[in-house]
Amino acid sequence: MTEKQEKILRAxxxxxxxxxxxxxxxxKVAKLAxxxxxxxxxxxxxxxxLLYAILAVGENKMKTLFVDIVMESEPKQVIRKTIEMTSKIDVSDYDFWKLQFKLKWELEINSDKKMEPLKMALTNAFQKLKYESxxxxxxxxxLFIDGMGSAVLKGSSLNPTEMIQFLLRKYEL
Amino acid sequence: MTEKQEKILRAxxxxxxxxxxxxxxxxKVAKLAxxxxxxxxxxxxxxxxLLYAILAVGENKMKTLFVDIVMESEPKQVIRKTIEMTSKIDVSDYDFWKLQFKLKWELEINSDKKMEPLKMALTNAFQKLKYESxxxxxxxxxLFIDGMGSAVLKGSSLNPTEMIQFLLRKYEL
Amino acid sequence: MTEKQEKILRAxxxxxxxxxxxxxxxxKVAKLAxxxxxxxxxxxxxxxxLLYAILAVGENKMKTLFVDIVMESEPKQVIRKTIEMTSKIDVSDYDFWKLQFKLKWELEINSDKKMEPLKMALTNAFQKLKYESxxxxxxxxxLFIDGMGSAVLKGSSLNPTEMIQFLLRKYEL
Amino acid sequence: MTEKQEKILRAxxxxxxxxxxxxxxxxKVAKLAxxxxxxxxxxxxxxxxLLYAILAVGENKMKTLFVDIVMESEPKQVIRKTIEMTSKIDVSDYDFWKLQFKLKWELEINSDKKMEPLKMALTNAFQKLKYESxxxxxxxxxLFIDGMGSAVLKGSSLNPTEMIQFLLRKYEL
DNA sequence: AATGAATGAGGGTTCATTCAT
DNA sequence: AATGAATGAACCCTCATTCAT
Structure with missing residues (x-):
């Protein structure tokens, strides 16, 4: 990956x-780059x-965000880490995440697949904790973390740290 | 509003x-219309x-959807109706709602304001029911119902009726 | 000529x-009218x-402006009146004259014909006064009075009254 | 300036x-080019x-036409050269000059500024020759040269060389 | 690898004009 | 006489893309 290629991707x-x-x-991309x-x-x-190249680069970011949760064996930790996930997002990755959310609507890219491992980890955790469903x-x-991400990236007035604290208490963590 | 104007709006x-x-x-719009x-x-x-004309027409749909909840005095009913809201959406209004969600991302239209009355009605209801926060x-x-709407409209695999039942139980309704 | 027709012509x-x-x-014309x-x-x-209707209406303005000169028998008066012609233009007819000059360039409308009677009257006058050519x-x-009109209508800095005085002196009037 | 750029300008x-x-x-421009x-x-x-590019190219033509007059020290020569100016116009520059005159009317471009050096040179010349004003x-x-140019470019019946001779005699040149 | 000239299709928009009422 | 809806062609301009260098 040459320097100019990276410039293009960033732009x-x-x-x-x-x-x-x-x-x-x-x-516009060329000009900015x-x-x-x-x-x-x-x-x-x-x-x-160009779009797919960006998405490919970003794919890893997603995985590293998930892997820590999925690898966790302690069920309470799985839930805690999931809830706290949004606050772990680096400010420098802001654009990347915004793009992810945007594309879901603009190009109807389905993200269910990507979420599958997380969903299974969570299901497992709740099962171990004897939740009914x-x-x-x-x-x-x-749904919650998707909504949180969405709200934060859209610049909603919602206070994420407060909300995270609130939810942690709700799940008795 | 002439017949052709409506055709254009629909298209x-x-x-x-x-x-x-x-x-x-x-x-494309002209051709379809x-x-x-x-x-x-x-x-x-x-x-x-053209876009704003569509949004203006739709503004009322939103209000009629909210008014029933906001006017409700029984706190439990307020929460129930909120949860059940998504299922009240007419299939013929599908496009309208999809557009609403899409525009939030494509044109960065903030929907916080529109949600304010609902938020206040819910806050009130939870207060009456002695919830802590x-x-x-x-x-x-x-966040939940927004996420649900979002998921449904994006064609996610999520089953909304099931989720609604689950939520009603969670809130002991 | 109905009232609306006139409004259109004026606009x-x-x-x-x-x-x-x-x-x-x-x-734009309809809106202004x-x-x-x-x-x-x-x-x-x-x-x-619409354009030709305007020109037809204006044709008379031109004639009335010329007729006083052409009918004059005293040669010195013919020349004086020609020189003073531009100052005789009513401010309310400003638009009309501007249009005349504009159209000569925009639509390549030749005005030689319209000037013919004036040219003959002047030729006659100069002949009587024993001018060589x-x-x-x-x-x-x-050429001079055309240039003056042109300059004035284009908003040049030229002072027409001063120029008229100067010309009158030059022709010993 | 590539070949195609020039073709565009010419067209x-x-x-x-x-x-x-x-x-x-x-x-139409593209097609012709x-x-x-x-x-x-x-x-x-x-x-x-595109228009301004044309005008910029032509600006020099104007300057070279003027410079010979403005640099002249002999007052009689200044006047003679001014009078003869219109006849110096190359047939190949016909379009350029026509555009200049046209634009004065179509876009209300004021040409007073451009004429200023010529005006000063002439004033000076007449002063040296002890003219009254x-x-x-x-x-x-x-006014005369403007009128001449105007007449020639509009295809008037006026004979420019004859007129120039006549004027030179009038100024005793 | 990198540029900048060049293109053809299509973008949103305005135009003069027609037609039903 | 007068309107306002409706049109199709043309308007200026931007687009993603190609190609010679």
Whole structure:
């Protein structure tokens, strides 16, 4: 990955996250990256290729965020870590996460698959803790973290740390 | 509102909801509406005007959905009705709701304001029921139903009726 | 000529004079006239018809301006009146004259014909006054007054009264 | 300046001069230049940018035409050269000059500034020759050359060489 | 690897004009 | 006589993409 390729990816991530995929032109990306427009196509084939390159780079970020939870054996810890997940997001990754949420709507990219391991870990945890409907509990918690992320990234007035504390108490953690 | 104006609005709603605002061209709208492209601009000024016309029409749908909850005095009923809200959505309004969620991301339209009355009604209800942190409880519930709506409209595998039943039990309703 | 027809003509004259014929849309004319756009076409057939209607109305203004000069028998008076012509222009006719000059360039309308009677009257006058080349003198004077009108209407810094005085002296009037 | 850029400029000059700025579409320019329409915007930003590019190219033509007069020290020569100026115009620059005159009306571009050096040179010359009102004389002569140019470019029946001879005699040159 | 010229299709929008009422 | 809805062509301009260098 050359220096210019990275510049392009960074610029594209930034713009796609801010304006959306369709509203961002390749010329804007090139300009922000300080690169000729042609180079984008040399390296990524077409605009869509550029998008997938960004998503591929980001895929790992997601995995490292999940792996710590999924590998956890203590059920209470699994739940705690899930709830606290949103607060673990680095500010420098803000754009990346915003893009993820945006694309779910703009390009109807389904994220169920990516969430599957987390869902299973949670189901397992709730089962061990003798909750009545562990699957539902897991799904509800996923709904929660999705909503939290969504709220934070959209700049809602919601206070995330407060909300996290509140939820931890609710789950007696 | 002439017949053709309505045709345009319907076509635009449909396309904006499916493809997104930026990815939908006015020519596509005109074609689907069976109308000359120029007519869109005669009636709505520009593409953005068309969007706002749709949003204005939909504003009422939102209000009628909320009014029943906000007017309710029985606290348990307020919560129940909130939880059951998503199931009250008419299939014919599917596009409208999808557009609402999509626009929150595509155009960064903030929906906090619209949710305010609901939030206050819920806070009130939780207070009457002696919950410890009524404001937090209200916010959490809104997070849940927002997440549910989001999941359903994105075509997630989540089963909404099941989830509603689960939530009702959780809130002892 | 109904009241609305006149309103249209006045609006069109004003706009054609200010913005030019091509840069003025029929919709702008209708708006300024406070009239539906369709009415323009009912009355004047098409945009060009509107233009010719304006020119026809103005034709008389030109004639009345010339007739006083052409009818004059005293040669010195012919020349004096020609020189003083520009100062005789009513401020309310400003738009009309501006349009005349504009159209000469925008639509390549030749005004030689209209000037012919004036040219002959001047030639005659100079001949009576024993000028060596009366035809040339006539043409030169027309060049001058045309240039003056042009300069004034274009908002040049030229002071017309001063220039008129100067010319009168030059021709020993 | 690439070859295609020049082709665009030439085509635009030709069309703007013939039809006027507003009546000339960028697509017509592209077609005449044998170039894709988009290229116009890549090189000149927008239609107005194209116009200013033409004017900038032509600015020099004007200067070279003036410089010979302004640099002249002999007063009689200044006046003679001014009078003869119009006849010095190259036929190949016809379009350029026509555009200049057209734009004065179509876009209300004031040319007073450009004429200022010439006016001062003439005032000076008339002063040296002890004319009574040198400033007025200068202005009148400018009116003349403006009128001459105007007449020639509009295809009036006026014979320029004859007129020039006549005027030279009048000024005893 | 990198550029910048070049393109054709399509973008949103305005235009002059027609037609039913 | 007068309106306002409706149109299709044209408008200026931007788009993603290709290609010669």
């Amino acid at each position: 594209a991530l930034q713009l796609f996250a801010k304006e959306g995929y369709h509203a961002t032109s390749t010329s 300080g690169v000729s427009e042609g180079l984008i196509f040399r390296h990524f084939g077409n605009k869509e290729g 562990p699957k539902m509990e897991a799904q509800l918690l996923i | 635009a709603l449909q396309l904006f909801a499916k493809e997104g605002y930026h990815a939908t061209s006015t020519s 069976g109308v000359s492209e120029g007519l869109i601009f005669r009636h709505f000024g520009n593409k953005e005007g 009524p404001k937090m409880e209200a916010q959490l519930l809104i | 069109a004259l004003q706009l054609f004079a200010k913005e030019g014929y091509h840069a003025t849309s029929t919709s 406070g009239v539906s756009e369709g009415l323009i076409f009912r009355h004047f057939g098409n945009k060009e018809g 009366p035809k040339m003198e006539a043409q030169l004077l027309i | 635009a000059l030709q069309l703007f001069a013939k039809e006027g700025y507003h009546a000339t579409s960028t697509s 044998g170039v894709s329409e988009g290229l116009i915007f890549r090189h000149f930003g927008n239609k107005e940018g 040198p400033k007025m004389e200068a202005q009148l002569l400018i």
